[in-house]
Amino acid sequence: MKDRKKIKSILYHLIVITFSYVMIYPLLWMFFSSFKDNSEIFRYAHILLPQRFNFENFLIGWRGFGGISFSVFFRNSFILSIIGTLGAVLSSALVAYGFSRNKFKGKKIWFGFMIATMLLPYQVVMIPQYIMFNRFGWVNTFKPLLVPSFFGQPFFIFLIIQFIRGIPIELDEAAKIDGCSKYSIFFKIILPLITPALITATILSFLWRWDDFLGPLIYLNRPTLYPVSLALRMFADPSAISNWGAMFSMATLSIIPGLLIFIFFQRYLIEGIIATGIKG
Amino acid sequence: MKKYKTYSILCVLFVLFLLLGNIGLSAEPITLRISWWGSQTRHDRTLKVLELYNKLNPNVKFETEFGAFSGYWDKLAVQAAAKNLPDIIQIGYGYLEEYAGRGLLAEITPFVDKGIISFKDASPAIKEAGMVEGKLYAVCLGMNAWAIAYDPLAAEKAGISISKTGLWTWNDYRRFAKKIYEATGLKAELPFMDEPTNILAYYLQQNGLNLYNSTGTGLGFSDPKYMQEILEIFLDLVKSGAAPHPSEYAVTRSLEDSLLVKGKAWLYWLWSNQFVALAQAAKRPLSLTLPPRGKNPGLFLNPSQFFVISANSKYKEEAAKFINFFVNNIDANKILLAERGVPTSSKVRKALKDIVDPIVKQTFDYMDLAARNSIPTVPRQPAKASEIKKLGQEIFQKVLYGEISPADGAKEFMKRGNEILQGK
Amino acid sequence: MTRKSQPKKSWLFLIINWEEKLMNEKYSFFKRVLNSENTSGYVFILPWILGFLIFTIIPILSTLFLSFTKYDLLTSPRFIGFENYIRMFTNDPKFIKSLKVTFFYVFVSVPLKLTFALMIALLLSYNSKLSPLYRAIYYIPSMMGGSVAIAVLWKRLFSSDGTINALLNLVSIHTDISWIGNPKTAIWTLIILAVWQFGSSMLIFLAGLKQIPVSYYEAASIDGANVFQRFFRITLPLLTPIIFFNLVMQLINGFMTFTQAFIITEGGPLNNTLFYALYLYQRGFQFFDMGYACAMAWFMLIIIAILTSLIFKSSNFWVYYESKEE
Known part of the structure; x- marks a missing residue:
């Protein structure tokens, strides 16, 4: 009986591990290819490990193109991701509290609009937004990518609302009896309690902004402004690329910030995703 | 006193600096x-x-x-x-x-x-x-011009000599491609698959016509047979295996990733200035020659x-x-x-x-060689040329993938091409 | 970054101070107004309302207006009535193709993805010491899937001399098919890419599974229900709200897919991966055909609205809600 259980358990792990391997094989392949030279990538495409670890690709890749190195692109990505994330998370927290703990006229309508914009394809607003920002003279600056984030982002508003709903309303009521206004309730009671949701939103926002491609593609025309995503695509352009190893080395580097964040904040991320899905 | 001296030196330096600066910056x-x-x-x-x-x-x-x-x-x-x-x-x-x-x-x-x-x-x-x-x-x-780069050793192996001056006909082109494929397994790459209207324009010019009419309001030819003929040539080569399957070109790839560089093909159509990059990547001797000739010269100095x-x-x-x-x-x-x-x-x-x-x-x-085999003027490229190029690519792909016949492809190109140019 | 965040912070404190001042009896009128929930609610959602008006409503209406014009971004828009919409359906085979391609992609990849997510979630719901690690590994692809790095990688994996063919070669399936270049297989490389990113849906399922009380299963076992019966009678019905949520989100994401097709297949071969969003981008930003692109955007909006409302309507029939306290 015990043996059978053991065999079953081994079998289970075997299946799960095999499948895990299939899942991350592409990523492993990319990682190891960044140490291979071109001919090795092509001729031994089926061999995962490089014949020898060759760090030269990273040096070549880091040089970037046309005198602009990847340090510039990474800096741009960090600026865009961090500032945008701050704006999105803070403003979303305010709005979420407004929706979840205040009864006001027209709330239902506004909330409906908010949910509807969650379902709104970006393409619908893309062209007029472009025309508008262009008129502001914001093209070729980070502004079109950063400013809108300070006005709340429906997905995060929704996420935080879900979280606030889990906080007992008795806390608010007790504070109210103590003479707290809606505003101080938010800053003194709710804000500290929703930290996990804020962390989740921060992580997701950072990851999405880091990977954003269409926005920078439209708004940023100067290589010195490119974030990593756009630079990678220019770097990997089929009509220009000749050094796949260097390309993969930069592609590998580009996913490292996301990976690190995931490893350190796994718990929050998973809990956050679960929260939005479960109670939706 | 000492202080005063330092000040005056500084002042002089400052003035000098300003002056020099002004000279240097005389232009805005x-x-x-x-x-x-x-x-x-x-x-x-x-x-x-x-x-x-x-x-x-x-x-x-x-x-x-x-x-x-x-x-x-x-x-x-x-x-x-x-x-x-x-x-x-x-x-x-x-x-x-x-x-x-x-x-x-x-x-x-x-x-x-x-x-x-x-x-x-x-x-x-x-x-x-x-x-x-x-x-x-x-x-x-x-300036550049269309050209064919090829591997002379592969041709030699198949017992074929290609004249440097390109005095070969379209029939030779077909024949050579098949022969070399049989002898060596090497293919003749399809021409300009990201812009196949080039090969069409070349063929039209050989027949004394142009891709676009002189006002840019329509195609420069009314008989679909030219397009059909050129499509047939390459469809035949694809079918016989002497040219690669069009799926090789579905995704744009660099010169360095071409089949010629990888040693799987012996012939490559290109713009002459690309030859430098191609030859360096191929790491074997390559030659340049004129594309097959027709009634009239089809090249122009571009x-x-x-x-x-x-x-x-x-x-x-x-x-x-x-x-x-x-x-x-x-x-x-x-x-x-x-x-x-x-x-x-x-x-x-x-x-x-x-x-x-x-x-x-x-x-x-x-x-120099191309200059002697060119039409005197540069053909017109109307405002909608970029859209026509996309259309040409679509039609070439459809035909070479075997979705539609060359005749139908040619007709569709004529119809939609004229519509685009007329601004419909 | 810190410089930008500081004014934001002090702004928050200002509000607190200001608000505390108002708490004084002297300002009781303001206090009453400000503290009425009508006001406070609007104060809190004000940022969003502003953003909604400026960055959503005005652009949406402009898109609607532009969709009735011929507009090349340079000369001012010229009103042409419904011509763009008519052209979409009568004289633009590429538009029809892009619709077909997108629908195929969405309706194949989303169910596949959700099925996978559910299957793996079931597999991982057995607790073991390694569970967190497994969970992480399965989740990682969905975290990076939309990035340019992955798109570029995919292109390499599925090319004629790529890794997939090399691996197939090992198990003596010899092929040099270009998966991305072949009109029949190209869309599948993108579908595989989408399915590969089942991680976040899986997490949601996993959480849902954990919420199902063990007592349900125990009771079922006593009644002699087998594994499959338990799955179809208990697990699946209780998961339907989550399936519903996943379905809506994934459908919309599917319709908006852009980067992958833009980089991996460029819409080809034979326009077989010409996604709607990609064609819209091409029309607008490659052919200066902004009016038409705006018409396409509005049509996309209508499709998504219809689809979501259909799903919402149908949810009455298949989504099982436990009695809720609310």
Whole structure:
């Protein structure tokens, strides 16, 4: 009986591990290819490990193109991701509290609009937004990518609302009896309690902004402004690329910030995703 | 006392500094925005020339916007809409009329009249190439032409000799391709699969026709048989295996990733200036030859790229000065090394002849050969040319994938092509 | 970054101070107004309302207006009535193709993805010491899937001399098919890419599974229900709200897919991967055809609205809600 259980358990792990391997094989392949030279990538495409670890690709890749190195692109990505994330998370927290703990006229309508914009394809607003920002003279600056984030982002508003709903309303009521206004309730009671949701939103926002491609593609025309995503695509352009190893080395580097964040904040991320899905 | 001395020295220095500074800055400091597409080699060489220009003209700084071809036109279109085009723009022949027609480009004639831009070492055709409806908008940066690069050893193995002067017919082309495939397993790559209208235009010109009519309001030919014939030639080769399956070309790939470089093909259609990159990547001797001949010459000497000045530029004259430097300065061209095609200035060409490497020399020789086998004028590229190219690509793919017959493909191209050009 | 965040912070404190001042009896009128929930609610959602008006409503209406014009971004828009919409359906085979391609992609990849997500979630719901690690590994692809790095990688994996063919070669399936170049297989490389990113849906399922009380299963076992019966009678019905949520989100994401097709297949071969969002981008930003692109955007909006409302309507029939306290 015990043996059978053991065999079953081994079998289970075997299946799960095999499948895990299939899942991350592409990523492993990319990682190891960044140490291979071109001919090795092509001729031994089926061999995962490089014949020898060759760090030269990273040096070549880091040089970037046309005198602009990847340090510039990474800096741009960090600026865009961090500032945008701050704006999105803070403003979303305010709005979420407004929706979840205040009864006001027209709330239902506004909330409906908010949910509807969650379902709104970006393409619908893309062209007029472009025309508008262009008129502001914001093209070729980070502004079109950063400013809108300070006005709340429906997905995060929704996420935080879900979280606030889990906080007992008795806390608010007790504070109210103590003479707290809606505003101080938010800053003194709710804000500290929703930290996990804020962390989740921060992580997701950072990851999405880091990977954003269409926005920078439209708004940023100067290589010195490119974030990593756009630079990678220019770097990997089929009509220009000749050094796949260097390309993969930069592609590998580009996913490292996301990976690190995931490893350190796994718990929050998973809990956050679960929260939005479960109670939706 | 000592203090006073230090002060006075400082004052003198300060005044001197101001004066010197003023002399140095006698010209107003300006920043020119410049954009181009290309490969890493081109980026590096162009940036070096900008550096050189900045050294000679310290008041002129550059802000560069460069990338690869595929995203270039999207970006430019967006910038045009924003009335935010760079001062100096590299532009391709197929786009010149479109941009000039939209009033996005500045006329260059005043700068030629003032002697800022000189065409005196270039043939009249070069200047003409930059004209749209009688007005000069663009300065040609180099000349290239369609060409065939091939592996002479592969041909030899199959017992075939290809004349350097390309005195072969389309029938020879088919026959050779099949023979070499049988003997060596090597294929003849399909021509210009990202822009197959090139091969159509070539074939039409051989028959005394043009892809576009002279007003740019329709196709220049009314009989679908030409397109059908050219499609049939390549469909036949694909079917027999002598040419690769079109799926090889579904995704744009670099020269360095071509089947020829990987040793799976022996023949490659290209623009002559690309030969340098191709030969270097292939790491085996390659030859250049003229494409198969027809009744008339099908080639033309093509202005590979232009520099234009945007209509919204604040520094048109400075931009013009730089363009002239780029085209006519010998030191600058010693850095560029004909990477944008054979230079237009005869003086520059002469200066380069001695220093260019053997592969570049091959392209120079080829251009001489092509010049003798070309139609005299550069065919017109109407404003909708970019859309026609996309359509041509679609039709070529459909036919070569076997979805529709060459006859139907030709008919569809004629119908939709004319619709696009008529602005429907 | 810190410089930008500081004014934001002090702004928050200002509000607190200001608000505390108002708490004084002297300002009782303001206090009453400000503290009425009508006001406070609007104060809090004000950022979003502003953003909604400026960055959503005005652009949406402009898109609607532009969709009735011919507009090349340079000359001012010219009103042409319904011409763009008519052209979409009568004289633009590429538009029809892009619709077909997108629908195929969405309706194949979303169910596949959700099925996978559910299957793996079931597999991982057995607790072991390694569970967190497994969970992480399965989740990582969905975290990076949209990035350019992955798109570029995919292109390499599925090319004719790529890794997939090399691996197939090992198990003596010899092929040099270009998966991306072949019109029949190209869309599948993108579908595989989408399915590969089942991680976040899986996490949501996993959480849902954990919420199902063990007592349900125990009771079922006593009644003699087998594994499959338990799955179809208990697990699946209780998961339907989550399936519903996943379905809506994934459908919309599917319709908006852009980067992958833009980089990996460029819409080809034979326009077989010409996604709607990609064609819209091409029309607008490659052919200067902004009016038409705006018409396409509005049509996309209508499709998504219809689809979501259909799903919402149908949810009455298949989504099982436990009695809720609310």
